[in-house]
Amino acid sequence: MTTSPTLDPTGRPLSRARPRSHIPVFPFDPVSRPRLHTGLDTVVDRRNGGVLLVCGAVGVGKTVAVADWVTTHLPRSHPEARIAWLTVRDQTALWPELRTRLCVPAAGSGQPAAGVGEAEAILTALGDSADPTVVVIDDAHLITDPLALAGLEYFLQHAPPAVTTVLCARFDPPIRWHLLQLHSRLTRWSAHDLALSSADASRLCAGHECALDDQSLHTLMDLTEGWAALVRIAAIYLTASSSENSDALTALARPPHAFADLLVGELIDTLSPALRQFLTCTSVPEEFTEQLADDLVGGGAAHLLYELDRINFPMTSLSRSGKVWYSYHPMLRAYFLAEANRLGPDLCADLHLRAARRLTTIGELQAALAHLLAVPDHRELGSFLAEHALALVFADHGESLFDALATAAPDVLTDPFLRLLQATDALLRGGSGTAQAYRDSARLLADDDPHSLAGPYRLEALTAAVDAELAVASGTDSDPIVFPQRMPPADRPDLDGYLAVTTGTALALRGEIARGEERLRIALSRTRSRCHPRLRLIAVTRLAVTAGLAGSITTMRQRAERACAIARDHDLLDLPETVHATALEAYGAYLQGSDPHPEQIRVLCAEHIRRDGTPGPVAGRLPHVVGNLLDCQCGDDPAATDRLRRSIGRLLDADPAPVLGGSLVSAAVWALLGSGDTSAARQLTERARAVLGFIPDTVLSTAALTSVGGNHQTVLGQVEPVLAATSGAHPVARLTGWLLHARAHRELGNDSKTREAVDNALRIGAAHRVARPFFDVPGTVDLLDYYAGCFGQCSAFADTIRAGHRPRRRVQHPPLTATELRILQQLPSGRTTQHIADDLSVSINTVKTHLRGIYAKLGTRSRMEALQEARRSGLL
Known part of the structure; x- marks a missing residue:
């Protein structure tokens, strides 16, 4: 223990100078810790007899931090504070030494009782002084004597408000700390609180x-x-x-x-x-x-x-x-x-x-x-991979899995099951070419040695799943692939779920939608337990695709929204499948006449730098085309049309499945025509016919160009094969065909044929809530205006389309007054001018005056013309 300052004859210190000899001195300059200094000041400022317990292993910086605060910071923040630093060495001298540090005189007669009595005597001597007193007890974990511990507990519990006690220890001294906690007087710091930050460590190393x-x-x-201490030793x-x-x-x-x-x-x-x-x-x-x-x-x-x-x-x-x-x-x-x-x-x-x-x-x-990789014997590793490797791939750990195997167990990678897993991982990352190479390697390995660590059933199941997914990813014909009529019983939920997902998707894309939907529902049921959420996300997204292929646009949107919810719930937002689901949801909204959210467009249009250094879509070409289509139709960027043209061109370069690429080609053609770029629309149509063949979508794109050219008789001949009952065209394609049919007949003066075509289009549109073709095919909303109120059960849907098209109309006439608008709304009823005047409680001359104003503003000369213009401009 160090010596105390000199006292006068009464036992009081000769000056307020702070004795420093008992405070540890270090052979290095401590790193300044302003955050800790502020925390220590806060404990002192509470003035509630607070206790700070600083606990941590050797070398975490307990003593250094508190000593630096006492010597450099406390004199500035609390210049009137009295400091007593005690480093525990001899428990029997604890209280005498503390009394010396505090400059408290000895008792007048006799000795106080050990432990509690000594602590009580010191507290009595301290009295109710208003000046802050800071008591630091270092190495407090060395206090083990029961009497000393009892005295310490008494001292901490009964310390006056101006006394703050800081205890530095490697672990908590065994006293009742909860009593201090109940009165909000205890603050704890652990090694985590004392840990150096990167900036602190940098300054320490610089020293x-x-x-x-x-x-x-x-x-x-x-x-x-x-x-x-470890940072300093390292430095x-x-x-x-x-x-x-x-x-x-x-x-x-x-x-x-x-x-x-x-x-x-x-x-x-x-x-x-x-x-x-x-x-x-x-x-x-x-x-x-x-x-x-x-x-x-x-x-x-x-x-x-x-x-x-x-x-x-x-x-x-x-x-x-x-x-x-x-x-x-x-x-x-x-x-x-x-x-x-x-x-x-x-x-x-x-x-x-x-x-x-x-x-x-x-x-x-x-x-x-x-x-398992750290064990020389790989038998248990093989069993583990057969059971769980596919789950690791779906958890996006495939790359690290195969890298680790290549380093620690390269012999295992020669198994055909592992090669197929590498193909699966490549497919999930969008690399169909790499996946095909792994698939070919697996075939060669299986021919050399048909025995696999996963057993014959799992090898066969994964082979079928990879083949089906390769057919989907590459757009190749899946007809040669033979799928079993019934799904085999579950052996591994993730493998059986993946098999059901891939085969179901392949069946749906080759036209067996009902069978594919059944497979995907089986996949969804098998992925509800003991499977990675990504597999469930894929299953729901593929179910959304099948709904879209069947023309159930509302169901497609609902399933896509559900897939996005799964992605949000399981933090899978960055996966390609989530982007696909977002594309389906946004495209469904587009078809149904709703504007997509700008954030969806941003996600779908996003690109990244591929391994070859070129930019590419984040989640494949199809979502990227959807994003550029929506951006072109909903945004104001003149360059959006060029981006759409380039993205749809890259999609055709990849030779997509007609059932997936056709509808997007048709939508892109209408977008290019709407922007006035007829030449680009024609080039796209010719290219699509060469790649996809004469499917309904390319036929309708050709008819759209013919309609723009004014050859309406030819349009009728082009669309009639699509409208035939045996064509098997998608509902959106049939709806577009009927609208082109209606417009051609209207231009040719065939009113009855026009009305019949509009009725057919509305029935299809109302059944699937599809509105977009009415906005794309020029003049069709005018037909809805002309026949407004005459569509029976489809009238409400027709009014919805007209209301949705209203913001797109260009109204060039002056606005009507409130009274003129009220009178205009009475005209479709067929009521006479006198009846309208009676209803409005005005004279017939007043109504006639307002009618003349209505005709003048709408540029019409009769009631019938006024009704037609009002419907065209959205006033009715």
Whole structure:
């Protein structure tokens, strides 16, 4: 213990100067910690007899932080404060030394009772002074004597408001801390609160003439986690090292002598043999649960974890998926891993297998894989891959899975099942060419050795799934692929779900929509449990596709919205399948006359840089075309038309399936015609006919160009094959065909044929709530205006289309007054001028005056012409 300041004859200090001899002095300049200084000031400013308990392992910076605050900051923030610093060495001298530090005179007669009595005497001497007093008790964990602990508890509980006590300890002294917590007088700081930030560590290293770049500093923080003593040792080590910082930091991953001396001498040697054995076994996994620890050590983990927590061992815990996970500081884990390796390879292999089994049981497959790869015998690895590798691929861990296998177990990758899994991963990433190469390799491997680690059924099922998905992704004919009439019973939900998804999609795209829908529903039912949410997302998205192929646009939108909800719920928003679902939802809204959300357009139009350095769509060409189509129709950017033309051209370059590409080609042609670019629309139509053939969509695109050219008789001949009952055209295509038919007959003067065609179009549109073709085909909304109120059950749908088209109309006449509008609304009823005047309680001359004003503003000369113009311009 250090000496106290000189006292006058009455026992009081001669001056207010702060005695510094008892405050620790360090051989280095501490790094300034303003955040900690502010926190310490806050405890003092509360004036409630507050207690700050600073706990952490050796070297985390407890003493340095508090001493720096006392010597450099407190004199400025609280110049009137009295400081008493006590470093515990001899418990029997605790209270006399504290009395000396506080400049409190000894009792007048006799000695106070030990423990509580001594603490009470000091508190009495302190009295109710208004000046703040800061008492720092360093190494408080060394207080173990029951009397000393009782006195400490009394002192903390009964300290006057102006007294603030700071205790620095490696672990909590065993007193009743909850009594202070109940009165909001206790503040706790742990090693996490004391950890150096990256900026703090950089300044500390600079003080040792060790300059680190950002990458080296990041590595250092990963190794030390801001543990102050370790950072300082590392800085000294790096300064003395002749190697590059990156190489020297790599060497630090294996604790050098300076680290080991600190950890062993001050921390590890104090542990019991049981704790050291526990730490050795549980350091094998990067993190562990209590159940995993039980598997590794054979039971009793709960008690040992409690003991580690009691002594404040450097260990972190976090809650994830309803379980508490523990992990050790990287340097400590490295030490105990070395201890485990010294015990022999058999023990390490056994610990890795135990960890892998438990982690597999609780669904931590990627962590389990790392342990299996560390075992020389690959038999259990093969069984694991047969059961769970597909799940890892769907969890977007395929790339890391195959990289790890190539490094640690290349022999396993020669299995045909693993080759098919690589094809599956490539398909999920949009690489159909790479997937085909893996598929061909799997075929060759299976021919050489038909036996697979997954068994014949799983190999056959995955082969069928990959073949079906390759046909879908590449747009090739899937007719040669023979699909079983019934799905086999579930063996693995993820594999059977994937098989149902891929075969169902292939069936739907080759025209067997009902059968494909059935398969996809089976896939959805099999992916509701024990499968990655991504597979369920794919199943629902593909069901949306089948609804769209069948013409059920409302159902397509609903299913796409459900798929997007699954993506939001499971944080899968960045996956291509989510973008596909977004495209289906937005395209459905477009067909039904609604404006898509701008954020949807942004997502669909997004591009990324591919491996060859060229830009490409994030989630494939089809969503990208949809995004550019919506941007062209809903935005004001003149360049949007060019982007649409380029994107639809790239789609045709890829030779898409006609059933998927046809409708987008037709929509793009109408968008180009609407923008006035007839030449680009013609070129696109000719290109689509060459790639897709004479399908209904390319035929209708040709008819649209013919209609623009004014050859309406030819239009009738072009669209009639599409309108035939045996054509099998999509409802949207049939609706567009009837509208072209109606416009041609209107131009040719065939009123009855015109009306019949409009009725047919409305029936199809109302059944599927499809409105977009009415906006695309010129003059069709005018026909709805002309025949307004005469469509029977379809009248409400016709009025909806007219209302939706109203913002697109160009009204060039002056606005009507409120009275003129009221009179105009009476005209369709057929009521006479006198009846209208009676209804409005005005004279007939007033009504006639307003009628003349209506005719003049609308540019008409009769009631019939006024009604036609009002319907055309959206006033009615």
